[in-house]
Amino acid sequence: MPSPTATNPARPRVVVIGCGFGGLEATKALCNAPVDITLVDRTNHHLFQPLLYQVATAGLAAPAIAAPVRHLFRKQPNVTTLLGEANRIDAAARIVHLTDGTALPYDHLIVAAGATHSYFGRDEWARFAPGLKTLDDAFEIRRKVLLAFETAEKELDPARRAGWMNFVVIGGGPTGVEMAGTMAEIARQTLPGEFRRIDPASAKVLLVEGSPRVLQAMPEDLSRRATEQLLKLGVEVRTASRVTAIDARGLEVRPAEGEPYRIESRCIIWAAGVAASPLGREIAAATGATLDRAGRVVVEPDLSLPGHPEISVVGDLAAAMSHLAGHEPRPVPGVSPAAKQMGRTAAGNLLARLEGRPTKPFRYRDYGSLATIGRNAGVVDLTTPFGRVKFSGYPAWLFWLFAHVYFLIGFRNRMVVLFDWASAYWSRQRYARVVTDIEPAPVDG
Ligand SMILES: Cc1cc2nc3c(=O)[nH]c(=O)nc-3n(C[C@H](O)[C@H](O)[C@H](O)COP(=O)(O)OP(=O)(O)OC[C@H]3O[C@@H](n4cnc5c(N)ncnc54)[C@H](O)[C@@H]3O)c2cc1C
Numbered sequence: 218m219p220s221p222t223a224t225n226p227a228r229p230r231v232v233v234i235g236c237g238f239g240g241l242e243a244t245k246a247l248c249n250a251p252v253d254i255t256l257v258d259r260t261n262h263h264l265f266q267p268l269l270y271q272v273a274t275a276g277l278a279a280p281a282i283a284a285p286v287r288h289l290f291r292k293q294p295n296v297t298t299l300l301g302e303a304n305r306i307d308a309a310a311r312i313v314h315l316t317d318g319t320a321l322p323y324d325h326l327i328v329a330a331g332a333t334h335s336y337f338g339r340d341e342w343a344r345f346a347p348g349l350k351t352l353d354d355a356f357e358i359r360r361k362v363l364l365a366f367e368t369a370e371k372e373l374d375p376a377r378r379a380g381w382m383n384f385v386v387i388g389g390g391p392t393g394v395e396m397a398g399t400m401a402e403i404a405r406q407t408l409p410g411e412f413r414r415i416d417p418a419s420a421k422v423l424l425v426e427g428s429p430r431v432l433q434a435m436p437e438d439l440s441r442r443a444t445e446q447l448l449k450l451g452v453e454v455r456t457a458s459r460v461t462a463i464d465a466r467g468l469e470v471r472p473a474e475g476e477p478y479r480i481e482s483r484c485i486i487w488a489a490g491v492a493a494s495p496l497g498r499e500i501a502a503a504t505g506a507t508l509d510r511a512g513r514v515v516v517e518p519d520l521s522l523p524g525h526p527e528i529s530v531v532g533d534l535a536a537a538m539s540h541l542a543g544h545e546p547r548p549v550p551g552v553s554p555a556a557k558q559m560g561r562t563a564a565g566n567l568l569a570r571l572e573g574r575p576t577k578p579f580r581y582r583d584y585g586s587l588a589t590i591g592r593n594a595g596v597v598d599l600t601t602p603f604g605r606v607k608f609s610g611y612p613a614w615l616f617w618l619f620a621h622v623y624f625l626i627g628f629r630n631r632m633v634v635l636f637d638w639a640s641a642y643w644s645r646q647r648y649a650r651v652v653t654d655i656e657p658a659p660v661d662g
Pocket residue numbers: 234235236237238239240257258259260262263264266267268269270301302303304329330331332349350391392494496531532533534551552553554556
């Protein structure tokens with residue numbers, strides 16, 4: 218099939234797979250370069266994943282955190298945007314193949330296909346405990362949460378009703394903590410007064426985490442404060458507790474100490490594991506690159522592949538090391554600032570190759586991490602030129618709020634999010650509560 222992109226034969230052809238944080242930055246960095254870029258994504262939008270849980274918990278509508286890719290590059294004549302899913306790479310012929318049969322020849326390839334959920338080999342759990350990665354996931358979780366309350370209102374049997382009123386989040390990383398905190402708020406602050414047969418405030422929200430504390434990547438004192446803030450919101454935090462089974466009606470938990478037990482729950486959310494995009498395996502097969510245990514592609518210091526300097530892998534799909542001057546190389550975490558920085562480095566190195574200059578090793582600048590725990594509470598751990606700054610509570614929540622608004626794509630989205638949050642703050646309402654598919658999930662046993 219002929220290539221569907223408009224290219225100038227004299228200019229190098231660059232294909233970028235994925236318009237998440239890494240692919241977007243790489244494309245932006247190449248916009249004014251003498252290259253023709255084809256940006257291919259299987260969705261038509263760039264998604265701001267750090268606020269995805271807000272869509273899942275009805276705090277924001279989808280367009281506020283998703284920007285149409287085609288619109289983002291409308292003023293760049295050298296960028297062709299294609300909607301499609303890459304599933305094969307012919308590294309010898311230098312062609313990317315899409316599932317619909319489209320073939321995209323390239324001189325340089327940047328792969329930024331991100332990550333997906335990992336159920337640690339128990340993929341059958343995905344039916345009962347959806348993870349949060351795409352807008353569809355967020356809609357599914359929102360549906361599950363809101364319909365659980367609706368079903369509880371209809372259910373007359375107290376034992377069966379309890380299952381609909383128990384909400385379980387598995388995984389105590391930032392996403393799990395944010396989900397659990399917000400779900401407790403929905404139960405205690407948003408829904409009371411709207412139901413007649415149930416008291417939504419009596420709903421249980423449980424956060425189950427396998428390791429001894431939540432927010433493992435943060436210092437211990439912040440993780441302790443996060444737990445205190447969660448408890449204040451009414452979340453039951455069960456650390457050092459491993460999930461051993463999940464089905465349509467609940468889950469089984471094995472605590473580090475004590476007997477295994479079961480929790481009846483019709484609404485279980487998975488926030489526990491991340492694995493690289495399956496495209497990693499395809500890249501390894503096509504190029505001989507090595508994969509790490511999470512399926513990420515091991516890259517050279519300049520983010521290219523061994524033996525294939527024309528291919529770079531960036532973002533969550535790359536097992537990359539940071540080569541900061543004067544420091545031992547350190548693994549790069551799977552966070553959005555790292556993906557963005559890798560995208561820029563890969564683009565810079567691509568231009569260096571075109572101009573015959575040496576490439577640069579990737580250097581990750583870590584500005585710290587933050588998480589919010591419902592309204593008015595959060596934890597922040599910043600790396601500044603003056604040292605580490607840690608704080609929690611209301612100032613951390615405000616900092617989190619403005620940082621996320623600042624990094625959102627598009628002026629309109631920033632305004633919409635600010636307005637929605639301000640209105641939710643004063644009214645305690647979550648306005649994005651529309652659910653259209655009201656059939657029960659097809660997992661009932
Ligand atoms: C719920 C959630 C909350 C998060 N919160 C934070 C946070 O608060 N702070 C933070 O720093 N990080 C956070 N992260 C992590 C952060 O979002 C990722 O590190 C970042 O998105 C990685 O960027 P990426 O470009 O590698 O991948 P992504 O941003 O995931 O982009 C990958 C893109 O590739 C496309 N794609 C995938 N496969 C194909 C294919 N075969 N063909 C074509 N297109 C394809 C996808 O549609 C997507 O657009 C969060 C992640 C999630 C899921």
